Amino acid sequence: MKHDNRLSSVLHVLIHMIELDRPVTSAELAVMLNTNPVVVRRTMAGLREAGFVASEKGHGGGWVLSEPPAAITLFDIHQALGITDLFTLGHRSDNPRCLVEQAVNAALDDAMTAAKALLMARLKTITLADLTADFQKRMEPFGQTTLADMWNRHLKTKGHSAKGDPK
Amino acid sequence: MKHDNRLSSVLHVLIHMIELDRPVTSAELAVMLNTNPVVVRRTMAGLREAGFVASEKGHGGGWVLSEPPAAITLFDIHQALGITDLFTLGHRSDNPRCLVEQAVNAALDDAMTAAKALLMARLKTITLADLTADFQKRMEPFGQTTLADMWNRHLKTKGHSAKGDPK
DNA sequence: TTTCATGTAACTTTAAATGTTACATGATAG
DNA sequence: CTATCATGTAACATTTAAAGTTACATGAAA
Structure with missing residues (x-):
């Protein structure tokens, strides 16, 4: 089954954006992903389009969050991505005679509807702030250097900057 | 997303097998699907392989159930099919650094694990006998002719029998 | 011994997700 | 004002897993 990785990807870069706390370009985010x-x-x-992030063109442009991390749930992001199919299980035919x-x-729809409701309810309880906190807890063993520091320092190194679109 | 329709397909033909109550060939089941x-x-x-059905070669051969419909749950069938992926949601990378x-x-695994547990629990509560009963209830408005009657009569009609594998 | 049926390997097709190329639009630095 | 940086998006290509197909071996029964 070919999976839809958009939710995972987008959450990943959103947390990085929170950590960096400045406009981040698509080229930089692409390197991360x-x-x-x-x-x-x-x-x-x-x-x-859903208003959770904003993008700016030109020098100093890029992506920024439009709302505080604690105000955005994983459900919000999931919905904003327009994901509707949740299960790999399908029907052989819709509207069968x-x-x-x-x-x-x-019978299958019934079971899947219940499971979907549970999953969505779970996603509503988790905010981007929660994920950021969990990440920071995972950073603790490595000392107080922040990932943002590391990344920004990395970008200043010759030959390691995130390039724009290939010509 | 390309779905895995095996569970839906297999349940469909299993109920037909219960209704027909005789060995049914792959060719016949293929027509149904x-x-x-x-x-x-x-x-x-x-x-x-899981022991829920048995198959016989040669004349009068085909597929039959090996256990009573009330003893087989949708979970059993799901498991026997070896389906492991349940969600279209994936991780961008497993074992990320x-x-x-x-x-x-x-966070995502947590939510999906809970939803999967609910779905599996649901499937355990539904047997093939339950599905057969639901089907029979749906048949009521159409009078007491059974689907098995219709199908068996259909097969006797010239030019409508289920053919074997294409030569 | 012919016909019917399953078993299975190998290959092809299909569809959805992702990747890529190309070019338009707009913002900012100098 | 124009070169550069960045997003926006359409069009096309690649990838991968599910499903479909072909070919042939095996075995049971008429």
């Missing part, structure tokens, strides 16, 4: 700036823009577009198949689909 | 006998055999293989990504993955 080991992908391409265009993919970043395409993925972030939904979040922008066969009554047997209708009974089967009804 | 609007697919090909080889796909049927491949999909049913897991159920055979980035602590941010680790925090994100942990």
